[in-house]
Amino acid sequence: MDLQQIIDESSRIVFFGGAGVSTESGIPDFRSVDGLYHQHYDVPPEELLSRTYFNRHPEAFFRFYRDKMLPLNAQPNAAHRKLAELEAAGRLSAVVTQNIDGLHQKAGSKRVYELHGSIWRNFCMSCGMAWPPEAIRDSEGVPRCSCGGIIKPDVVLYEEGLDNEVVSGAVHAIRQADTLIIAGTSLTVYPAAGFVTCFRGRYVVLINRDATPYDSQADLVIHRKVGEVLGAIEVHPLTGTPSS
Ligand code: ZN
Numbered sequence: 681m682d683l684q685q686i687i688d689e690s691s692r693i694v695f696f697g698g699a700g701v702s703t704e705s706g707i708p709d710f711r712s713v714d715g716l717y718h719q720h721y722d723v724p725p726e727e728l729l730s731r732t733y734f735n736r737h738p739e740a741f742f743r744f745y746r747d748k749m750l751p752l753n754a755q756p757n758a759a760h761r762k763l764a765e766l767e768a769a770g771r772l773s774a775v776v777t778q779n780i781d782g783l784h785q786k787a788g789s790k791r792v793y794e795l796h797g798s799i800w801r802n803f804c805m806s807c808g809m810a811w812p813p814e815a816i817r818d819s820e821g822v823p824r825c826s827c828g829g830i831i832k833p834d835v836v837l838y839e840e841g842l843d844n845e846v847v848s849g850a851v852h853a854i855r856q857a858d859t860l861i862i863a864g865t866s867l868t869v870y871p872a873a874g875f876v877t878c879f880r881g882r883y884v885v886l887i888n889r890d891a892t893p894y895d896s897q898a899d900l901v902i903h904r905k906v907g908e909v910l911g912a913i914e915v916h917p918l919t920g921t922p923s924s
Contacts, residue, residue: 686900742822757783764787858883
């Protein structure tokens with residue numbers, strides 16, 4: 681079976697994606713060797729992006745966040761676009777992503793479970809008012825609401841829990857899926873591995889540039905860039921279902 685055949689046989693694909701899905705849009709993976717970790721910050725990203733650090737050093741947190749975490753002009757790549765097409769064609773039921781860049785929605789995907797939140801949602805920690813990401817980008821120091829509260833991005837920091845509704849939605853989608861495509865993640869990052877065990881469908885496909893600990897358990901493993909692989913897929917409408 682190749683990926684095209686698997687997709688042509690599927691009508692409830694769930695795509696589970698990690699940082700590698702967005703690298704072709706110019707967004708670095710901060711865990712990878714050439715990622716943010718090596719870009720001259722005194723404190724490693726795991727610490728900078730922790731809730732403790734946010735509480736203790738909000739100015740330094742927002743300096744890093746503005747500098748590295750707000751790629752508001754980034755554009756979807758071939759992977760994002762193809763997934764939106766597959767959903768529109770009735771072949772894909774959901775995207776589950778560890779990314780916070782909102783590129784799936786930008787590409788037109790409708791059902792997206794953002795496990796780690798989104799840079800596009802920001803709320804005042806005092807009054808709860810919603811703010812666009814530009815309010816953080818264009819501010820200096822610690823971004824403040826009109827009420828004086830700190831505007832916090834709706835992204836899951838280290839030490840924070842995942843949103844229960846998002847998690848249960850993602851788990852439900854994976855349980856109902858006939859095919860699970862895991863891409864751009866080594867699956868070593870919590871909670872990726874746990875989600876994969878919920879899958880009860882037919883095919884597991886892994887697309888990742890490097891080998892992962894799960895390669896041997898997949899039905900198909902492709903060690904190439906995600907955008908390259910998905911970009912080459914043809915989207916065929918579902919057959920055998922009444923069209924009107
Ligand atoms: Zn406020």
